Each structure stands twice: as structure tokens, then as C-alpha cells.
Amino acid sequence: MQNTFWEDFNILKSTDGSNLAYNKLAGGNPGLIFFHGLNSDRKGTKAEHLLNYCLKKKKQFISFDMFGHGQSSGQMEDATLSIWINNALNIIDKISNGPQFIVGSSMGGWVMLKVAEKRKKIICGMVGIAAAPDFTESLIWKRMTDREKEELERNGFITQDSDYDDSPYIISRKLIEDGRNNLILNNTIHLNIPCVFIHGKKDIDVPWQTSFDLALKIKSNNVKNILIERGTHRLSTKNDLNVLTSSLDELYEGFTQKKD
16 A cells, blocks of 8 residues: 555645645545655655554545655755745645644654644644754754855855765755744744644754744643654654654544544
């Protein structure tokens, strides 16, 4: 089922002109939508785990490649947070049906939060996996050397080595500047839905304190932080994925109880 599922993808024409590759599993509600991380795609280890989870639960599942990633159109040097947020909104508005839980990994955690603010009638809960809100400013710009900042200004982009891929990250001036228009940790985030943030204590890419800072900014009666002692940024081990499963079980159970 899994291999066939990922091979038979569809294309959605986003309102920004990009073509988004996505897969959808039919099923009951609330559905589940996965937002991948930077330089990742719709069919990684966590997406595969979520697919299997939804197959067992007979729930709707959607995973898609954001602009500049996977089999969607676009180049990373042209990508911005605003484009990725618009991609996600298009998927929710045109592809999903009914209430949705959303799961965001790293960069996808930032997109997830922005989307939840804009679609409050649809999004009924979220899980962040090493969520990285405001990463363009706090984790990229503030860590750049003066030389890198000059190169970014001069050429419009720089490249940085990746620990997860042979190809380097492409960091554009557009991405940094647009990121500043989407920063969320400076203000209260009004989301009256259950929110779970899972983070690894050994995450060297996005400090675990980010998830705790995020939880403090969210105005909701149900916010939970889970710190995995040996967890790294990937959070893809069997134990990590079991924590994700338990968190989703709690969301579904809570939704059923609220409905009853």
C-alpha cells in the first residue's frame, strides 16, 4: 500500500502559480495533514509513520511537497515562508474535507502555526515535531558571519552545508526578509485548540527551548511540551515515533470526548 500510495501522487495548482505534489488517503475526520521540514519532502520517515497511523485508524491523510521541495515546482532560491504558508492554505481549502489535525516538522512547525491562525474553524489540534518558528531570524540570520551577510546582500543568496543531505542549503535574501514579516514568537498566539510540541533534548539544529518558548506564547487551555531525553532533530527513531503516536491518540480521544 505504502509504495503505491506515494507513487500515485496528484498535482494542485496553487494560487501563487506553483504546482504542488500531494498524496491523499480517503478516510474519516478529523483528518491529518503533514507539513514537512526544510529540504525535506512529503514522504519521509515521519510521513510514512503518519500514513500507517491513518490507515489503521481509517482517517483522512494528506502529505504534500511545498514549493521548491520534492516533486513540486519552484527553486529554493525563490522560496519564502509566505509562499509555503499559501501552499498549505491551498491544500487545506481545496484538498482536505472537514476538520483537520496538523503535524509540522521543523520548518513545517512554523508553517503549521501560521496556518492554524488563519483557519481556526478547520484546524482542531496540532503536533509540532522539533518545531522551528522564526528560524530564519534566530537560527540563520543571527548565526551568520559578517562575511556571509555581505555575500547574501551581494549575491541574493548563500549556501550552507547540510548535516542531512549531500546538497547544501540555499539561503536567500528573500527568505530572510520575508521571514521577518511572519515572525510569531514576539506576540501572543491565539489558538484555542490542543497543541503538543515534541522536541529532542539533543537537538543541535533547533534548541529544545524553542518549543517551550512557543508553548508560553500560545493562549490555549491545552498546551503540552514533551522533551525526549535522547532525541535529536530528526525525531525518527521507533521511540520518537511512538511518542508521536501517543500524542495523536490523545488528540483524537479528546476530540471524540468533546464531540460527545
